[in-house]
Amino acid sequence: MFLRLLLLGILVYAGARVVLWVRRYLKSLPHRSEVRISRGPGGVNEMVRDPVCGVYITEKESITAVVKGREYYFCSAECRRKFLEDQG
Numbered sequence: 001m002f003l004r005l006l007l008l009g010i011l012v013y014a015g016a017r018v019v020l021w022v023r024r025y026l027k028s029l030p031h032r033s034e035v036r037i038s039r040g041p042g043g044v045n046e047m048v049r050d051p052v053c054g055v056y057i058t059e060k061e062s063i064t065a066v067v068k069g070r071e072y073y074f075c076s077a078e079c080r081r082k083f084l085e086d087q088g
């Protein structure tokens, strides 16, 4: 009976050590899956998509154009120009 308790104690101790080790290991990994949202003074910046090249940019960084009452966001003046040309 005593031996069983001792074994149980060892198992619990070993388990705790493994949990600590795994936690430390996970912390040391780079957080690749972490979604990075840039925060400005106004809070979280909305991500918008450039309809020309398909790139995502923050609303703050983008160049906007209003076509037929709708607002479009572009990564560069070049993309904006292309888009406006396509509109005719």
Ligand SMILES: [Zn+2]
Binding pocket: 050, 052, 053, 054, 055, 074, 075, 076, 079
């Ligand atoms: Zn673009």
